[in-house]
Amino acid sequence: MKILTNDNPKFNHMRRLLICLLIVSCLPAAGISQRVGQRPDTIRKRLPAAAPERRMPVNNLEVMQKIDVSKLNQDSIIREKLVSLVSKNPGISIADANIAIAGYDLDRARKSWMSSINAGANINEFVIRNSAAASFFPKYNLGVTIPFDILSKTKRERKVAEQNIEIANYMKQDKMQSLKTEVLIRYENYKEKKELVRLQITVIDNDLQAYEAAQKNYADGRIEIEIMNKAYQSYVNEQAKLISKQRDLSVAILQVEELIGIPLQQAIQDALLFK
Numbered sequence: 720m721k722i723l724t725n726d727n728p729k730f731n732h733m734r735r736l737l738i739c740l741l742i743v744s745c746l747p748a749a750g751i752s753q754r755v756g757q758r759p760d761t762i763r764k765r766l767p768a769a770a771p772e773r774r775m776p777v778n779n780l781e782v783m784q785k786i787d788v789s790k791l792n793q794d795s796i797i798r799e800k801l802v803s804l805v806s807k808n809p810g811i812s813i814a815d816a817n818i819a820i821a822g823y824d825l826d827r828a829r830k831s832w833m834s835s836i837n838a839g840a841n842i843n844e845f846v847i848r849n850s851a852a853a854s855f856f857p858k859y860n861l862g863v864t865i866p867f868d869i870l871s872k873t874k875r876e877r878k879v880a881e882q883n884i885e886i887a888n889y890m891k892q893d894k895m896q897s898l899k900t901e902v903l904i905r906y907e908n909y910k911e912k913k914e915l916v917r918l919q920i921t922v923i924d925n926d927l928q929a930y931e932a933a934q935k936n937y938a939d940g941r942i943e944i945e946i947m948n949k950a951y952q953s954y955v956n957e958q959a960k961l962i963s964k965q966r967d968l969s970v971a972i973l974q975v976e977e978l979i980g981i982p983l984q985q986a987i988q989d990a991l992l993f994k
Contacts, residue, residue: 793991800990801906804979805898814891821887825880828873902978909975909983912968919961926954 805811933950936942975983 797987797990798903798906800986801902801975801979802899804981804986805902806895807980808898808978810894810898811891814887814894818884818887818891821880821884824883825877828876828880898978902975905971905974905978909968909971912964912971916961916964916968919957919964923954923957923961926950926957930954 930947930950930953933942933947937944937947972983979986
């Protein structure tokens with residue numbers, strides 16, 4: 720029996736053959752390991768979508784910092800401020816006083832039965848002094864008078880007082896709603912007058928430019944003096960309209976301030992203070 724050694728050609732041939740077999744056997748495993756994690760498109764389509772990334776909740780301060788306060792509806796903020804100021808109107812204070820008076824009347828009605836009961840007493844002075852003129856007993860008399868209608872009368876007065884409280888509350892609600900509507904109407908009137916003044920100023924600026932242009936054209940000899948005077952008269956007329964519109968605006972401001980009790984400009988600044 721021959722022993723295969725490194726010098727034997729057969730041994731070298733077998734060794735090369737084993738090495739080739741080992742290399743071939745390792746190739747599929749390497750290919751599989753490289754494709755781990757890959758899926759065909761048909762499989763990936765059937766898989767559920769990945770869950771969205773969850774964010775940690777933010778506090779209110781962070782949310783408010785991301786809000787552009789300048790884009791908030793300033794008009795609605797001012798309207799809410801005016802309504803809150805109206806709640807301090809003297810008319811509401813009077814309504815509160817009427818409610819308090821009705822409450823006092825209710826307390827008095829609940830105790831009215833006490834005034835309907837009368838108690839009386841007298842003392843026989845002759846008997847107490849052992850006078851010889853004493854001819855009757857007892858030494859004293861006590862008496863209590865209770866009207867038969869005491870229960871019905873007290874109940875009626877209590878119900879009347881309760882209804883007066885309810886009426887006072889309704890009157891306060893009606894007064895509050897009336898003042899709220901009135902102050903908002905006056906505020907809308909103020910905004911209208913303010914816008915009219917702004918537009919009138921624009922018209923005056925345009926007429927002033929037209930008049931200045933007419934003056935230059937007249938100086939250059941391109942227009943007659945009548946045309947320049949007409950432009951001037953239009954400018955003066957628009958100025959007169961501005962004075963009238965400014966007066967209307969001042970009256971509108973005073974009408975709003977009559978209900979809110981403070982200057983309108985201060986109320987607007989307070990409403991927009993948080994900005």
